[in-house]
Amino acid sequence: TQSFHLVVLGGDGIGPEVCDQSVRLLKTIQPHLDGVEFNLDPHSVGVGEYQRSGEALPQSTFDACLASDAVLLGAMGLPNVRYPNGKEIAPQLDLRERLQLYGGVRPIRLFHEDDTPLKGHGAGDVDFVLVRESTEGLFYGRDAVADLEADEATNLLRITRTASERVCRLAFETARRRDGKKKVSLIDKANVLSSMVYFRHVFDEVAKDFPDIEAEHIYVDAAALFLVRRPQDFDVLVTENMFGDILSDLAAGLVGGMGMAPSGDIGDKAAVFQPSHGSAPDIAGQSIANPIAMHLSTAMMLEWLDHPETRRAANALNTAIADVLSDPTQRTADMGGKLSTVAITDQIADRLNYH
Amino acid sequence: TQSFHLVVLGGDGIGPEVCDQSVRLLKTIQPHLDGVEFNLDPHSVGVGEYQRSGEALPQSTFDACLASDAVLLGAMGLPNVRYPNGKEIAPQLDLRERLQLYGGVRPIRLFHEDDTPLKGHGAGDVDFVLVRESTEGLFYGRDAVADLEADEATNLLRITRTASERVCRLAFETARRRDGKKKVSLIDKANVLSSMVYFRHVFDEVAKDFPDIEAEHIYVDAAALFLVRRPQDFDVLVTENMFGDILSDLAAGLVGGMGMAPSGDIGDKAAVFQPSHGSAPDIAGQSIANPIAMHLSTAMMLEWLDHPETRRAANALNTAIADVLSDPTQRTADMGGKLSTVAITDQIADRLNYH
Ligand SMILES: CC(C)[C@H](C(=O)O)[C@@H](O)C(=O)O
Ligand SMILES: CC(C)[C@H](C(=O)O)[C@@H](O)C(=O)O
Numbered sequence: 001t002q003s004f005h006l007v008v009l010g011g012d013g014i015g016p017e018v019c020d021q022s023v024r025l026l027k028t029i030q031p032h033l034d035g036v037e038f039n040l041d042p043h044s045v046g047v048g049e050y051q052r053s054g055e056a057l058p059q060s061t062f063d064a065c066l067a068s069d070a071v072l073l074g075a076m077g078l079p080n081v082r083y084p085n086g087k088e089i090a091p092q093l094d095l096r097e098r099l100q101l102y103g104g105v106r107p108i109r110l111f112h113e114d115d116t117p118l119k120g121h122g123a124g125d126v127d128f129v130l131v132r133e134s135t136e137g138l139f140y141g142r143d144a145v146a147d148l149e150a151d152e153a154t155n156l157l158r159i160t161r162t163a164s165e166r167v168c169r170l171a172f173e174t175a176r177r178r179d180g181k182k183k184v185s186l187i188d189k190a191n192v193l194s195s196m197v198y199f200r201h202v203f204d205e206v207a208k209d210f211p212d213i214e215a216e217h218i219y220v221d222a223a224a225l226f227l228v229r230r231p232q233d234f235d236v237l238v239t240e241n242m243f244g245d246i247l248s249d250l251a252a253g254l255v256g257g258m259g260m261a262p263s264g265d266i267g268d269k270a271a272v273f274q275p276s277h278g279s280a281p282d283i284a285g286q287s288i289a290n291p292i293a294m295h296l297s298t299a300m301m302l303e304w305l306d307h308p309e310t311r312r313a314a315n316a317l318n319t320a321i322a323d324v325l326s327d328p329t330q331r332t333a334d335m336g337g338k339l340s341t342v343a344i345t346d347q348i349a350d351r352l353n354y355h
Numbered sequence: 356t357q358s359f360h361l362v363v364l365g366g367d368g369i370g371p372e373v374c375d376q377s378v379r380l381l382k383t384i385q386p387h388l389d390g391v392e393f394n395l396d397p398h399s400v401g402v403g404e405y406q407r408s409g410e411a412l413p414q415s416t417f418d419a420c421l422a423s424d425a426v427l428l429g430a431m432g433l434p435n436v437r438y439p440n441g442k443e444i445a446p447q448l449d450l451r452e453r454l455q456l457y458g459g460v461r462p463i464r465l466f467h468e469d470d471t472p473l474k475g476h477g478a479g480d481v482d483f484v485l486v487r488e489s490t491e492g493l494f495y496g497r498d499a500v501a502d503l504e505a506d507e508a509t510n511l512l513r514i515t516r517t518a519s520e521r522v523c524r525l526a527f528e529t530a531r532r533r534d535g536k537k538k539v540s541l542i543d544k545a546n547v548l549s550s551m552v553y554f555r556h557v558f559d560e561v562a563k564d565f566p567d568i569e570a571e572h573i574y575v576d577a578a579a580l581f582l583v584r585r586p587q588d589f590d591v592l593v594t595e596n597m598f599g600d601i602l603s604d605l606a607a608g609l610v611g612g613m614g615m616a617p618s619g620d621i622g623d624k625a626a627v628f629q630p631s632h633g634s635a636p637d638i639a640g641q642s643i644a645n646p647i648a649m650h651l652s653t654a655m656m657l658e659w660l661d662h663p664e665t666r667r668a669a670n671a672l673n674t675a676i677a678d679v680l681s682d683p684t685q686r687t688a689d690m691g692g693k694l695s696t697v698a699i700t701d702q703i704a705d706r707l708n709y710h
Contacts, residue, residue: 036564090545117584119474138493138512139547146549152515157493160507169657190444191599192494194501198508201501220417224605228583228613242544250579257584333624 002035003306007068009061011046013279014289015074021345022072023293025317025352032354033309046076046279049088057091057098065099065270070301073274074294085145090155093142095272096134102163104132104244105171106276107300108231110259111325114190115256115321115335119128121232121266123326127255128234129178130172132244134265136163137242159240161197164202170266171238172210181235183214187223187243199240220247222277227251241333242347252276257335259290261295264304273301283333290332295321295348312354320351356406356543358392360658362423364416366401368634369644370429376646376700377427377653379383380672380707387671387709388664396423401431402633412446412453414611420625421483423654428629433636438558440500442700447620448497450627451489451589457518457642458525459487460601461631462655463586463606463616466680468508470611470690476587481609484533486526489620491518493597514550514595523561526593527622530568536590538569542578554595576603605632614645614689617652619659628656642696645687650676650703663684667709675706 009024010016023040030038042060048058056076065071077090095101110116110126118126141155175184186203188196198260200217207215218226220243226233227247231254239247252261258277265272275293284290295317304316324330324347331337332344339347365371378395385393398416405411411431420426432445449534450456465471465481473481495708496510530539543551562570573581575598581588582605583643584603594602607616613632620627630648638644650672657669677703679685686692687699694702 013495085549086545086552087549090546093547117473117475119472141512141549142547144549146553147557148553150553151517152513153516155512155548155550157496157510157512158507159509162506189600190441191445192448192497193510194440194496194499195508195510196441197441198501198503198505201503221600221604224579224601225612226606228605229609243601245544245576246579246598250583250605253580253583257580330534 001037004069005039007064007071008042008044009011009073011074011076012078013281013284018291018294019074022294030351036309041053047078047081047246049167056089057094071272073282075279084290099270101267102135103266104134105264106130107247110255120148129236130248131238133167133241137241159199168203168206171236175213175236183235185237186217187239189220215265260292262293264300273297277302288333288343291341316352316354320348323351356390358394359424360394360407362419362426363397364400364428366429366431366634367433368639373646374429374647377649383704384668391664402436403432411444412449423504430634454622454625456622457490457522457552458621459489460619461485461603465610467683469683482585484591485603486593488522490594492596514554519557523558526591527565530591538590540571540592542575542594544575615647617648617656643688645689645697671707671709675703678706
């Protein structure tokens with residue numbers, strides 16, 4: 001029996017309640033898998049932990065993440081609790097940097113035409129993956145503190161060869177593995193920024209190792225427009241950290257919003273799977289939060305564990321979710337529906353089918 | 356008689372042919388105005404000029420712009436002609452910096468439901484103005500040249516008090532003048548970047564001078580999502596240069612694409628009006644380009660000249676354009692129609708009505 005050490009971080013706001021539901025699904029799934037065991041290991045993290053211990057990401061939690069096979073995370077941060085410098089408490093950024101989770105993998109998939117604000121798109125018409133570089137770019141300068149009395153404030157956008165190479169490689173590998181258009185679009189601003197000329201250069205070098213995958217360049221402004229006008233043309237996108245932050249929220253908006261958008265932050269030594277949404281404290285504790293993004297993130301984790309049995313489980317979970325979402329009456333409140341966090345999870349659990 | 360000195364820069368690709376049509380409209384309008392004269396002064400600029408003289412923005416053109424009452428610009432740049440450092444020839448960026456055109460004003464308006472990719476939105480439902488800071492931000496570092504052999508490349512994002520103050524002020528004044536929701540949304544990333552904490556601080560200071568205008572803060576990633584899910588909630592947005600570049604293209608995508616998106620680059624000493632689209636060399640010379648963005652930019656210019664008669668002309672032109680666009684069969688090829696650049700301009704000219 002192979003035991004997977006899965007660190008579970010509920011976090012803040014709706015984080016724990018959506019995370020609990022994914023844990024429940026994992027426990028439902030486990031008995032159906034052959035020779036695979038999930039060792040679920042909860043740890044504390046986030047604003048609650050900051051208020052208790054003064055540290056949003058305690059060393060013991062960090063160590064557990066580093067030693068784990070994968071981390072499942074709910075949501076972190078609360079808008080009204082900030083560090084003394086005014087910035088939000090967002091330990092997911094620390095996790096990304098300290099665990100070198102360089103690839104922010106954000107799949108965007110439309111399950112039902114009712115879920116998109118776009119005309120003329122139905123299930124499967126929007127189906128791409130955005131890979132966001134997550135350790136540098138404009139986020140490199142995030143530790144700087146502004147002097148509000150000064151005449152100016154600056155932040156540095158930094159692109160390194162090492163980080164660019166590994167994130168571009170991840171994008172091409174994703175395109176190769178996916179059953180898609182076999183295409184990677186680099187989203188840059190090489191017409192204006194030298195760091196982006198550099199990023200493009202590295203991308204082009206990596207592309208040579210993937211002759212079976214089409215490589216194209218799109219300026220970030222044009223990409224924002226193409227995403228709303230012809231999202232069906234994309235397969236895999238790779239981009240800088242800040243651009244990826246913006247475009248992945250835009251993309252989530254095309255398929256139902258943040259409650260439908262999973263993510264995996266992938267590194268060579270660790271990986272963290274979490275919904276793209278925030279902690280939504282205004283609706284916490286009411287069991288009305290949409291757990292779909294969390295469950296899709298859990299499926300990503302199962303796939304990423306890369307064992308035949310966990311891949312089988314990922315398929316079962318993805319299929320059950322798609323099955324529920326094919327019926328637009330099966331939705332939580334954010335999507336105009338009536339199901340609770342628990343009830344929609346029950347629907348998914350009922351449809352789990354292990355082939 | 357008041358004479359307005361209008362510098363006309365056709366530029367590259369489709370620039371001259373769309374610009375010619377706006378000049379034609381100006382000539383049609385002029386005899387209907389009382390005591391106002393347009394002194395149209397064409398100058399050369401862009402890649403064509405770069406190839407001729409080695410300078411994309413000759414000093415004489417620059418001087419004429421500086422001395423003018425307003426500049427009307429077609430489009431500049433050609434993807435295949437670049438500076439030796441690999442970057443595109445984009446003298447609009449030089450114009451913005453050298454003329455200190457700090458406010459990139461980009462009105463976004465939906466004229467007909469057929470023109471938007473969004474469900475459930477009709478004429479007027481999307482109607483906001485994005486004000487993009489245009490002299491600094493991440494574009495501050497645009498002169499840097501990348502060393503492709505180095506281990507990294509960087510660019511500096513710079514926010515100054517002076518530039519932030521004037522662009523925020525312009526945004527609030529725009530909201531005050533508009534017949535809208537009397538709201539300004541600052542789009543920032545103050546949860547992560549100190550330069551954005553600084554920008555927000557300056558915005559909040561300026562907001563105090565406009566107690567009649569609602570001021571709100573939205574993170575740039577959330578803004579990208581809100582723009583696709585509830586664009587009707589926006590009135591005036593103000594943001595950093597790079598964020599504005601991305602979001603304004605996204606926004607243009609909501610109302611028909613770049614062919615429908617006008618812009619004004621506004622400074623204290625000069626102003627340049629141009630369509631947001633590029634030079635589209637692939638369709639140049641065929642009279643199939645969409646001149647609507649150019650004509651809307653011309654109307655912005657007339658409004659900006661701020662003479663009762665030019666304001667009357669702006670109204671006439673805007674109304675005529677809206678009138679043509681209320682009929683979705685009156686479109687150029689980019690919008691699925693059959694009209695030529697000249698024919699759709701004829702339609703507009705026919706509907707000019709001076710109240
Ligand atoms: C919460 C915030 C710091 C974070 C980010 O900017 O990366 C979030 O927007 C995300 O996309 O994961
Ligand atoms: C052509 C390009 C340099 C320019 C910019 O990035 O500002 C354009 O995208 C714009 O929005 O005016």
